[in-house]
Amino acid sequence: MRRLMAAAVAAATVFAYAGANAQAVDQKKFNVVGTWNFLTNWKELEVPFWEKELPAASGDKLSGNIKSITELNLKGTEVLRLLKSGVFDFAAALPIYVDDGAAIVEASDIAGVARTFKMSREIIDAWMPEMQKVMRERHGAMILGTFTWPEQNFYCKGDIKSVEDLKGKKVRVQGASQADLVKGFGGSAVTIPFGEVVPALEKGVVDCGITGTMPAYKAKWHEVTDTLFRLPVGFTASIWVVNLKAWEKLSPATQDLVKKEMAKLTEKSWKAVAAESDEGAACTTGTGKCTAGPPGKLKLVTPSESDTKARDKVLNEVVLPAWAERCGADCAKKWTDTIGSKYGLAAKAK
Template identity: 40%
Template sequence: MFDKARACVAAAVTAMAFATGASAQDYPKTELSVQGGWATAGIYQEIEVPFWTERLPSLTGGNVTASITSLNEKGLKGPEVFRLMRMGVIDFGTSALGYVAGDDPQNEGPDLAGIALDIETARKVSDAYKPALAKLYMEKYGIKLLMLYPTEAQVFWCNGPIESLSDLRGKKVRTGNRTVADFVEGAGGVTVTMPFGEVVTSLQLGVIDCAVTGTFSGNSAGWHEVTTHLYPLTVGWSPFMYAVNAKAWEKLAPSVQALLTEEMGKLEDEVWSAGAARTAEGLSCATGGECIFGKKGAMTLVPLAEADVELRSKLVNDVVLARFAQRCGDACMAEWNETVGALISAD
């Protein structure tokens, strides 16, 4: 899906490197150790692996190289990455913010349910809140935040008719994090927690009525085969972070630090663009539209009802933000209001 775009970007940055006078001797021989994301995710295969194993060596004449493994290969579930980075077992690593929201609710800040309905707003929110998370990660884990990036829009996959947000009342809904659960509970739904891999069977058996996940992730996992209605109200973007152990970072040559800072900034832009593409592709595939890389389905795409606009706003203010404030505390909420809150109020 992203091969052509990736090739163009790689060529462009290589040309830029030579144009600005960068050369191999500017970079000492450096081997980086990287813990990547899920091998089953398109982001890992299409973007992460080529960045570390192709792009960096290309830009440095082979002087900066990296080895990368997926969470699957290491038998990790995701939440351990923060702890292992703090211990210095992992140098560079990535993990979902939602995995450590239980350790510190501040991790929920850039992805509170129902706030960012489109990816442009989600990017603005992420950028506004990034300094707060950078400070948290350095102080609590001893890791340096390098970038924040999304998967795709998190929406509702239901095995039965649904016409509006109010139709979630009484339905059993699998949610992936606390803030989405708050939103669903506010709408009158019954939230259920279960691993991603159990969702298809649970939908088939009627254990749950609906489940929330990304448009592309759900399509890739075959959710369109066990659900009938896709309700596209975005309740999040399931953001991930990339970071590095601070002590490992300090040992790198200044030229390598500068290279990584610049290139990961570009990579961040690329993954956000990929998130928009994945969102559109997943929606189209699941509902019988144009489908190039996904699996074509025949779900009913539910139009967003006008009444949902007002109800969504009420749920965000009265439930999602209120519960986040309780978990996060006064100082945390004040910081959120000064960053994300000020941004969405301006919009």
């Protein structure tokens, strides 16, 4: 009887705590800007999180009015500005679109450094303190989670057999370090918004473009190119950020709940996107199973050992020195000590 009484008291205590904790969670609908509405991240991760998973975890107290960058017709560089001004409470942001403090944030995904999803995540996690500092001091924001995109490769018109064939090519890039990599290969870098790449390829404004495997398929790059040169140049690890003023108005219980759910979203995101990276390549080339739709017919070219050595040479002689110059000596030393030393790399301006 005593055990039953003790169990009853314990259960009552737990339920009372849970009820009090639930009551401490704010009733709030956040304004959120996400990524592109035709890609996997948006459909399978972002929308379900803000419209179903967060509401369920909070007893329908928290949710998000989420809009894609596509439907809002925003440039990537506008996202953090609108977050800072309070237009949005939360935003999905890509390091390549950060203006203020760009080189510091860029360090989380320097082109040619990460070779696997595991390595990409290790790098962004290790560099998180530096990124948090930039977000807080320059953007009035805080990072609450990370996510990624599929392996970044070259999609080109014509026949590309090796890095040698990239010489003289106009290549669409996503950021400064990708531009340095392309220049190191003898090509010229062109910056074009993701949604404008297909017509640019059609009109000959560019000969090639760099993007993730499944995004390339979803955006129909395989309809305007001929070759997938699958030389990994990065993964575009990205971040979920919250406006600090909006965050500080939330109760501690609400903050704890959002942090917990964002951590779950982070884990789910990395696993889901890693799984679709190979399928994206299969979808654009027709060389394997494609559940996303009818496969394309691009020629799949796997890089040779000499290609990967050429990439590593350009990384060490061009990309890392150029980034070190942009970020400064102290920043470059911190990156080398924190990240580079683990992978046998060093960043130092020439």
